[in-house]
Every structure is written in structure tokens, then in C-alpha cells.
Amino acid sequence: MAYSNKVIDHYENPRNVGSFAKDDPSVATGMVGAPACGDVMKLQLKINDQGIIEDAKFKTYGCGSAIASSSLVTEWVKGKSIDEAALIKNTDIAQELALPPVKIHCSILAEDAIKAAIADYKQRHGN
């Protein structure tokens, strides 16, 4: 199976790899995994007082499509409000990266990572 150019680009030059300090109150962390392939994904969002995502970082152990999906969403969420970010759908990710059907679960993982991070933020900020 051949990877699309966009997947290869994100895989070879992943954007925003790394971690923020977890005890920073403006940082929200989303952890998700895919049992079927054992992929693990961590997405961290730095969110300001206005609820805008100022920065994002990720760390993913998995296949090229999983890495590309998480790299792409770190680019997409920056500058968005958490409500706007929550609207990102796996189908948008899959389409942008031209993922084949067997790799759709990688885009689902990235969408769920955003949701998990937002849930973490809301839980810690009491709403």
C-alpha cells in the first residue's frame, strides 16, 4: 500500500512533536490508543483564558498514517477556539491525507485525541 505525498511529508517532517509541561494549568492532554494496531497518541493543547488554542504538540507511536494524522491536527487546531476544534471530523483528516480505508482508524484516533484533550481541559476548568 502506498502512502500519499501528504502522509509522507507529515511523516518525514512531523510538525509540533513534543510535550508541554503537564502541570501547566493552560495545558490540556488527550491520550488515545487503537487496540487493533497498538498505536498510542498523545495530543496536548495550550489554551488561553479566552478558550483559544495557542499552541499544540503531539507524540505518537504508530504507523505513518497515525503520525501524519496527529501532526496535521496540531496544525489545524492552532488559533481555533476549543468549540471550533471539537468540530474537526476524522473524515476531514482522512480526506486531506488521502488515507485508504484500512487507515481510517488513524484519523478516528486523531479526532478522538482532540476530544479527549478538550474533555481534560473542561474537567480541569470546571465546566
Place this chain on the structure above:
Amino acid sequence: MNYFQLFHLPAQFELDLTELGTRYLELQRQFHPDKHAAGSERDKLMAVQQAANINDAYHSLKQPLLRAEHLLALRGLKISNEQRSFMEPAFLMQQMELRELLAEISEAADPYPLIDEADQQIQQQKKALLRQLQAALDANSPEQDHQAADIIRKLKFFFKLQQELELLEQQTQD
């Protein structure tokens, strides 16, 4: 299809692999397409189909996770091929740490102590989870079946880690 029934084995997680192997050979002989070569077209077709079922059943029963999935499916809980993400922060954080340990191995000057450490952790957790899985499946209740499904999901991460570690070990030896 009930693979346990096909092999005349009790529908439970615990399984004698030697017995499974013996049953497999018996069934294979019984339904070998050559034995039915003189039969009608319908007989031949059924023998081929049955031989395929026997192979599928053997491969599913042999592997603990596939056997557990099959057992759950027979009880009405299908989890194979699910696309759902797993979200249990503490468990995933531990997976992340083990992945980081594996990443260290590939960069270490002397990787063997790290390989041993990772192997020990993975084996220990796997054993503990397999014990929990056995207990949950033996309880045979809808609630415990859901518990078992979650344990299977966790075990899949550990089987994957083990694969990755074996790959690293091979690369280290090359």
C-alpha cells in the same frame, strides 16, 4: 460458527493446546478433500468448506486473544474489527512510557539491560492481564464479559509491544 463445538471442546478460555492439536489433525484427516474425491460435487464442495472452517477454527482457538474474542462473540459481544479508540489515560500513559523505553533501546550503547527491563515489564503485565481475563471469562456474566473485552483491548497493546521489542532484539543482533 461455534469453533469449540467443531473441535468438541468445552466453550471456555482455558484450553489444552496439545489436545487442540490432536483434534485438529483428526478433523483434518476426516475432512481432507482427497478423501471425498469420489463423492458427489456437493460432497466435495462441503468437504472443502469444512476443511476451511477447521483451519479457521484452529487458528482462532490457538491464540489466546482470538480465542477470548470468539468466546465473547458466542456470548453475543462482538469486539473483533472494532474501530473504537481506547481512552484510559493511566493505561495509555504507561503504554507511552514503555514505548519511550523501547525508543531508548535503539539508541543505547549497551541495549541489553534495557531490553531485559522492557521484556520483564511486558511479560509481567501480560501475565497479570491474562489471569484477569481468565477470571472474567470464567464468571460468564454480561458485566464480566464487558470487563473481559476491556482486558482484551489492553492485552492487544502488550502483544504489539512484545512484537516491537522482538523486532528491536533482532536488529540489535544484526
